[in-house]
Amino acid sequence: MTDRTETFFAFAQEIANDSRALLLAAAEEAPRVNLKQDASFVTATDRAVEARLRERIHATFPDHGIMGEEYGSERLDAEFVWVLDPIDGTAAWVAGIPVYGTLISLARGGKPLLGVIDLPATGERFTGISGKGAWHNGKPVRCRKGTALSDAYMTSSNPRFIPEADRAPFARLDGAVQFTQYGGSCYSYACLARGRTDLAVDAGFDAYDLFAPTAIIEGAGGIVTDWQGGPLDLSWKGCVVAAGDAALHASAVRLLAA
Numbered sequence: 001m002t003d004r005t006e007t008f009f010a011f012a013q014e015i016a017n018d019s020r021a022l023l024l025a026a027a028e029e030a031p032r033v034n035l036k037q038d039a040s041f042v043t044a045t046d047r048a049v050e051a052r053l054r055e056r057i058h059a060t061f062p063d064h065g066i067m068g069e070e071y072g073s074e075r076l077d078a079e080f081v082w083v084l085d086p087i088d089g090t091a092a093w094v095a096g097i098p099v100y101g102t103l104i105s106l107a108r109g110g111k112p113l114l115g116v117i118d119l120p121a122t123g124e125r126f127t128g129i130s131g132k133g134a135w136h137n138g139k140p141v142r143c144r145k146g147t148a149l150s151d152a153y154m155t156s157s158n159p160r161f162i163p164e165a166d167r168a169p170f171a172r173l174d175g176a177v178q179f180t181q182y183g184g185s186c187y188s189y190a191c192l193a194r195g196r197t198d199l200a201v202d203a204g205f206d207a208y209d210l211f212a213p214t215a216i217i218e219g220a221g222g223i224v225t226d227w228q229g230g231p232l233d234l235s236w237k238g239c240v241v242a243a244g245d246a247a248l249h250a251s252a253v254r255l256l257a258a
Contacts, residue, residue, distance in 0.1 A: 008080070009114050009129060012104050015056045016118040016125065019049045019086065019102040023120045027096075043094065046070055049086035049102060057082050064106075067234060069208045076234055081107045083211040083234070088117075089185030098122050099187040105211035110233040115215030117190050126190040128219030134193050143222040143244035144195040149251040152177040152198040155188035161204040166239055169227065172255045173201060189213035192242055193220040199252055200242040203227075207236050217242050223249045227256040 026045040050070045057066055061082075065075030068084040075081070082105070087093050089100035098121030105115040117126040126141075128134035134141050147153075154177045156162075162170055174180050177199065184191065191197045193216045200213075210232060214224040223246055225231060227239040241256060243249035 005114065005129065008106050009127070011056075011060060012106060012114060012116045013125070013127065015053050016102060016104055016116045018052050018056065019104075020118055020120040022049050022052060023087070023093075023100075023102070027093075027121070043087070043090060045093075046086045046090060050084055053082075053084050053086065053104065067208055069206070079108060080113075081110075081234060083107055083112075083208050085186075085208040085212070088209065089187075092183075092185050099183070099185045101186045101190075103186055103208065103212035105215055107211060107234060110235075111231070112211045112215040112218065115212030115219075117186050117212055117216060119187060119190070124190075126193060126216050128193065128216030130215045130218040132219055134216045134219035136190070136194050141194040141220050143193060143217065143220045144198055145221070145245045147198045147244065147248055149176050149248060150178060152248060153196075154180045154199040154201060155184050155191070155197055156180055156182055156200070157185055157188065157202050158182060161202065163203060166203045166227075169256045169258065170201065170203065172258065173199075173252055176251075176255060186213060189217060189242060192222060192244060193217045195220075195244065198244050198248060201240070201252065201256070203239040205238065205240055207232065207234050210236075210240055213242070221245070225249070225253070227253065229253045229257065 050068045065078035065081035067073040085103035088103045093100040101119040106113050114129045224242040
């Protein structure tokens with residue numbers, strides 16, 4: 001890890017402390033919910049957390065870009081771009097189901113470099129640097145290897161997110177694995193990184209949903225692509241498949257891309 005990467009990695013965890021404090025304070029009362037144009041939930045806390053993260057980034061790295069779910073993008077042509085989802089799993093947050101979290105990632109050259117999944121309700125934090133390592137509350141984690149497709153434990157956030165055109169490919173894969181668990185939000189991707197599951201497959205996502213999990217999973221030895229096996233970049237939207245190893249990933253892509 002270079003000195004500069006160490007600085008960025010430490011800063012990402014510092015601002016994750018800020019988001020955690022805001023979320024824990026706001027969790028004392030049921031939030032007021034609004035619907036966005038895509039019918040997803042948003043609360044004042046989503047906006048407050050992202051505003052705080054942006055404030056810290058602007059003050060510390062004014063030449064960096066930012067992409068965020070609530071306040072859009074700026075300087076996406078910068079070498080380094082912070083990618084933020086203030087509350088991944090807002091519906092779970094609203095219901096008090098403790099699988100929601102804050103996603104913080106730094107991209108370099110449009111690709112995930114490092115990521116944080118902070119889970120305030122459970123006191124957990126997953127961190128990772130793509131290709132270098134991943135950690136759960138400071139303890140190294142690795143993806144599970146060598147699982148056959150027929151034995152695989154798969155996760156998917158919500159089948160309602162999957163567009164009609166993508167449901168047949170998803171159904172093929174769902175029928176080929178041993179079991180599919182729904183509804184884990186970002187926690188599902190954290191569980192893949194720590195070797196508790198084998199596949200995570202979703203559709204209807206944006207870069208801010210996946211950059212932090214991607215850096216962590218790649219740090220833990222896994223692989224994350226679109227359903228055709230292509231890499232994710234800042235312009236990516238759509239379908240994602242993450243796997244603990246390349247062989248299982250290839251098996252999943254064959255079914256999803258068929």
